[in-house]
Amino acid sequence: MIDNQDAIAIIKKLNAVVVYLSIDAASAWDRIAKSPGGLPLFLQTENPQETHRALHERRAAAYSQMADIVIEAGEKQSEEIAAEIKSKITLRLF
Numbered sequence: 001m002i003d004n005q006d007a008i009a010i011i012k013k014l015n016a017v018v019v020y021l022s023i024d025a026a027s028a029w030d031r032i033a034k035s036p037g038g039l040p041l042f043l044q045t046e047n048p049q050e051t052h053r054a055l056h057e058r059r060a061a062a063y064s065q066m067a068d069i070v071i072e073a074g075e076k077q078s079e080e081i082a083a084e085i086k087s088k089i090t091l092r093l094f
Helices: 004-015 025-035 046-064 076-094
Strands: 019-022 069-072
Touching: 019 046, 019 076, 025 046, 069 076
Parallel strands: 019 069
Antiparallel strands: none
């Protein structure tokens, strides 16, 4: 999404709350590498792990800047992440 300027414009126009679930590049790579569907096309390069790392770093910086809420999601369970999002959004409303 961060590479799609039309999508960013829509999000800004809607005044949506942007939540970024942050994980480090190595953890993200582990998840991708274990995916049953194999590597996405954009990572089918000579050095897919390095391609991923470079994309991850660039996109992480852009998402961090755009996000209203950043959640460090590395080792957290989905229920814990959801509760943290709910809490932070509630704090923003009041």
